[in-house]
Amino acid sequence: MSDPSHPSSVHGHGKSSSPIDITATLQNHDLQLQEIKTLLHQLVLARDQKSHRSHSHHRGSSLHKEPKISLPSFYGMTSTYDYLNWEMKIEQIFYCHHVDHERRVVSATFSFHDGVMHWWTAYSRDLLIHRYPPINFWNELRSALRKRYLPYFYDREIINQLHRLNQKELSVDQYRQKMELLLLRAGIREEPRLTIARFLNGLSFAIRGRVELLTYHDLNDLVQICIREEDQLQCKSSFQKNSSSLSKSLSKDVVGSSRRFSKEGDVLKHLDKSVLLSSSKDGDDSIR
Template sequence: MKVEQLFTCHHVSEEKKVPLATLSFEGNVMYWWTGLERDRRLHRDPPIEYWNDLRGALRRRHIPSYYNRELMDKLQRLQQKNMSLEDYRQKMELYMMRASIKEEETTIIARFLSGLNLEIRDKVELLPYRDLNDLIQLCIKVEQQNLRKGSSRKESSYSNSYPKKEYRREREDSIKKDKHKETPKSVGKDVSTSQSRSRDIQCFKCHGRGHIASQCPNRRTMILRERGEYSSQDD
């Protein structure tokens, strides 16, 4: 296709197309071309003088015989799936061009619709369109709408899950605060129980309550004098 554009741009005549095209041959292609010319001379076949004959010889050399059949199978099984609408359109056009398929526009539209994703095809079939290009523009609009709806659903699901997380955090914080509030009460209970237990203790010296004999505050000291007399005083 690029070579044909160059020929058209420079107004190359038919006699010069083959020599100009073969000037770019290198490596294996050059060996193939020289061998082809030699074989044609040996078999007394006319040389290749026109561009269409050279293009046919190149296709027979590099393209297998089952190539068109494979292209038709790929075209029949073509589905959009994860492709964007533009990629799907380009692939379908490429298969048709390589297989040299020429169909009416109504057949191409039916082929195009059959491979679309259902969420696009169900909406487009209800809308009016004039030709294939009009149909493709409608499909692009529907695809963009689906993408916007998908993004909005993700944002809404995230916003709905966010308050739940915040509620859980607040609940956990309140539980922790309640636990901290309960600890002083438990400490107070322990103190009161210890005080009640200490009240039950009785000293065997002064018969008082709340202490033992070694901690008795009523201890007295005996003082001995020279004549055997004694006196006692509080500590």
């Protein structure tokens, strides 16, 4: 019969673990955890080094790829159309040189001088004082510049000019360029058939009457047809002017020659009378 005071009899037939075994097991677990932490730390360091090399390479390649660009200067004290032309040039340079969106605001503000530079400094300071988010993108800067340098009725005026646009004394190509410029500045993007109808509506009556029933595929085809008809009308008009001037000169020559002939006829008649009188006097003298 077993003694109940013996440690082995407390858990029945199970083996009891000694304090030495538990300590060894804990130490073993600690060593494994330390090895895992060391391995994780090495992995994190390797990842950070790889990310840093990749970022440095990307930054170096981007700096190598992005050339130095020269932007047109903007002084602020210009007309509405001067500002719009500057804005269009800036956007063309950004597009052609593939300038990043993060660099566009910095690049554009470097071209500010005099009044616009003073305005931009005060505007940025006000944003900082009132804890508004700073301007980081070109679209935001363009909106602020338009609000500063374009009149409040600009959009309405551009749309009115577009609706009133007619060819008048412009050539077909000049008329088309003006229409496209107004569409661009008004921010209107319409279907091609609507643009064709707008173009036809403003054409001169002489050209529109000759092309509106012809077949064309798009606006470019229609413009080329109109240019050809315009050349034909100009040739016809110049021919008519030349023929009219020629007929006028011929009529002047005929009138002058007839007047000259009439004068010569009067002279001949006068001579004939004088000859007859002299001959009659000679006859009378002979008879006497």
